[in-house]
Amino acid sequence: MDSYHRLKPFFLPLLFILLINCSHPPRRVDSAYYYWKTGDASDSERNFLKVQGIRKLYVRQLDVDWSDVQGAIPLNGTSIETLNYQLVKYDSFAVQMIPVVFITNKTFERISPGDIPQLAKRLVRRCLPSYDSVDIRYEENHYIDFHGGPIKPKEIQFDCDWTVKTSPAYFQFLKEVRKLTPDSITISATIRLHQYKYPDKTGVPPVNRGMLMVYNISDPKQYTPEQSIFDINKASAYFTQTKKYQLPLDIALPAWSWCLVFRDHQFYQIENGITESDLQQQAFLKPTGNHYYQVTQDTTYHDLFLRPGDEIKAEGVDDTQLQQAAQLAGKAVNTPDFTVTLFELSEQEINRYSHETLNQVYSSFR
Structure with a gap:
């Protein structure tokens, strides 16, 4: 075998990274993961974070759905404090925890404008420690002997697949959240691909940053031969515009099945x-x-x-598709400092990808 063919498997990924890096000024890119499951992290998941050097987690704090009887109601979520305690105590590994609140579009279809401020206050209270007297009393009972106390997040993220119809209610909710939180807290919102491509139609949420979700290309409920998580041909159609998105964007990539x-x-x-x-x-x-x-x-x-x-x-995303998603997402980058996060952290999913593949994906943005 000649020397070119012996070097080819190692040369091409390196060439890909060099070409990407030569196309833009130096960037500061934080590597992150979404932690979306409920319950504790396993030993292998915690060890994975340490080995990969992942120091930022977007953690599913709770879901909010609509009940015709009770209105907007909280559903299952994850104890961020427990997860943080496990990492610090068992792994001596500090990770920045960002609470994520998923809110169904149905909630903003049904909620009355007068109830939006109360929903915003309840959710801010759930995400920020010692927010008000109600939260302080909760902490005194809940945290006094519990895992070293609450975390103090620097960012809160809201996840909602809003539509043209629900954007007024959702955006009003985000404005209320902004009024209730200190300026030192970053408020971010997830951005679906259709919202990214058609901002003039869907609107741009009034937050500090957006998290562009480069996945969920089509409806998984449709009986079709195509992959719904990620398909490079379908995804490319969302990245044809030349105008940069109006919010600084972080990037979320698909790494699940x-x-x-x-x-x-x-x-x-x-x-x-x-x-x-x-x-x-x-x-x-x-x-x-x-x-x-x-x-x-x-x-x-x-x-x-x-x-x-x-x-x-x-359905699943293999190494090649993950790298394709990363390369495509690079077109949306509009700020020198941003986060690249993979969805999701779970024992099943982290075993799908090699250490080298993940390093190549993160490094391709730097």
Whole structure:
């Protein structure tokens, strides 16, 4: 084998990084991950953060949905304090924790304008320690012997797939949050690809920063052969504009997998705990192409009640697609200091990618 072919596997990733770096001035890029599951981090997840040098986590604080009886209600979330305590105590590893609040679009379809300030105050209280007298009393009871006390976040992020119809209510909510928080606290909001491409139509949220989500390319509930998490051809269509987005942008990239269950070609359920390699080992499944697997007999699998004819579609982002997403996202960068975060931190997902691949992805932005 000649020397060129021996060096080729190592040369191409290096060339990719050098070309990217030569195209812009030096940047300060923080490496981060989303922690979206509920419950404690495993030993391997905590060790992964330390090995990779990840010092920033966007942690799912809680979800907010709409109830016709109770109005806007909080749902499941993660104890940021517990996660922070585990990292510091067991791993001697300090990580900046950023609480993320997911709010359904339905909430802003239904909420009355008069109730928006109260929702903003309740959520700020949940994210900032000692916010007011109500929060101080809660801390006295909850934190006095609990994991060293509450964290003191420098940023709060809100995640909502708002629409043209709900943008007035959502943006008013964000303005209320801004009025309630010190200027030292960064308020950020997630930006979907359609919101990024059509800001004149969807509006630009009144926050300090946006987190551009370079994934969820299409509706996963549609029975199609295409990948819904990330497809380079579909994603490229969102990066054709020459005008930079009006907010400083951070970047979120897809590093996860899931399985979609269909019954009679209609969406049935999402299952996050199954990989395609798991499906390939099941005797009751028959591969039918395009990462679909058909159920051949009545069975229960991962608490799923399946019957003959049901189909499971495996979706995931491999090393090549992750690097494609990173290269595409580079077109949206509009500030010298920003964060690149991968979704999501879980034991199943971090084993999909090598240390070298992740380093190449993060380094491609520097």
